[in-house]
Amino acid sequence: xxxxxxxxxxxxxxxxxxxxxxxxxxxxxxxxxxxxxxxxxxxxxxxxxxxxxxxxxxxxxxxxxxxxxxxxxxxxxxxxxxxxxxxxxxxxxxxxxxxxxxxxxxxxxxxxxxxxxxxxxxxxxxxxxxxxxxxxxxxxxxxxxxxxxxxxxxxxxxxxxxxxxxxxxxxxxxxxxxxxxxxxxxxxxxxxxxxxxxxxxxxxxxxxxxxxxxxxxxxxxxxxxxxxxxxxxxxxxxxxxxxxxxxxxxxxxxx
Ligand SMILES: NC(=O)c1ccc[n+]([C@@H]2O[C@H](COP(=O)([O-])OP(=O)(O)OC[C@H]3O[C@@H](n4cnc5c(N)ncnc54)[C@H](O)[C@@H]3O)[C@@H](O)[C@H]2O)c1
Numbered sequence: 266x267x268x269x270x271x272x273x274x275x276x277x278x279x280x281x282x283x284x285x286x287x288x289x290x291x292x293x294x295x296x297x298x299x300x301x302x303x304x305x306x307x308x309x310x311x312x313x314x315x316x317x318x319x320x321x322x323x324x325x326x327x328x329x330x331x332x333x334x335x336x337x338x339x340x341x342x343x344x345x346x347x348x349x350x351x352x353x354x355x356x357x358x359x360x361x362x363x364x365x366x367x368x369x370x371x372x373x374x375x376x377x378x379x380x381x382x383x384x385x386x387x388x389x390x391x392x393x394x395x396x397x398x399x400x401x402x403x404x405x406x407x408x409x410x411x412x413x414x415x416x417x418x419x420x421x422x423x424x425x426x427x428x429x430x431x432x433x434x435x436x437x438x439x440x441x442x443x444x445x446x447x448x449x450x451x452x453x454x455x456x457x458x459x460x461x462x463x464x465x466x467x468x469x470x471x472x473x474x475x476x477x478x479x480x481x482x483x484x485x486x487x488x489x490x491x492x493x494x495x496x497x498x499x500x501x502x503x504x505x506x507x508x509x510x511x512x513x514x515x516x517x518x519x520x
Contacts, residue, residue, distance in 0.1 A: 276299055
């Protein structure tokens with residue numbers, strides 16, 4: 266039997282890149298699907314040092330035609346129907362909601378929520394064409410699935426929706442043998458988050474019970490575990506990968 270095929274969106278950098286690498290190094294062939302294609306398949310193979318087959322394809326997850334074309338290209342390449350889908354691509358706009366443009370609001374919801382829906386729908390449709398499937402989807406949420414973050418109203422709204430979509434999709438796709446779960450990362454050090462503040466690690470480590478920020482590999486390792494057969498009865502669940510950060514209640518200092 267060949268490797269399982271995993272499609273990872275937003276995998277050219279950051280957390281998605283680490284997830285794609287971890288899946289490739291744990292027996293999956295991988296489709297790196299991103300809006301941009303700065304790194305080629307041979308770059309990935311060279312840097313990852315594993316024997317997985319890697320393909321880099323462009324997709325805009327918020328665009329229905331682009332998502333269908335991605336799955337058509339996978340078929341044209343002669344690859345198997347994907348077994349694993351990681352809906353990781355997302356975008357974020359900072360600023361007070363009174364100043365937010367409708368365009369920024371719509372773009373955030375389109376990429377983060379509609380993109381997750383479109384990719385999930387197409388994945389499930391293609392899986393439906395093969396029998397006895399055992400698919401797994403992981404949607405990338407956030408601590409703000411449940412908690413409101415300041416100046417991130419569109420992003421917060423989108424991640425709350427991702428968690429409920431995870432539950433709704435798990436209800437409907439379970440009969441097809443597809444498990445759908447969500448990972449909610451805490452403060453994870455990436456190029457993007459480091460650029461947000463002068464010292465990302467010093468800002469977030471003291472707030473995190475495990476007293477450090479997370480690495481992209483912390484998230485990737487959780488994703489690999491969640492799509493694996495050992496987690497075969499887990500569906501509709503959200504797992505926080507945050508060192509305990511967003512389990513903390515607001516509590517008065519006077520205690
Ligand atoms: N980094 C963190 O601390 C953190 C915390 C909580 C949740 N998350 C979530 O983890 C995921 C990855 O975060 P990151 O920090 O690595 O993000 P990032 O911004 O570094 O990377 C996002 C990737 O998605 C791609 N992308 C954006 N729009 C796309 C589109 N329309 N179609 C296809 N690809 C698109 C980008 O090109 C990029 O490669 C996101 O879902 C994010 O919300 C991250």
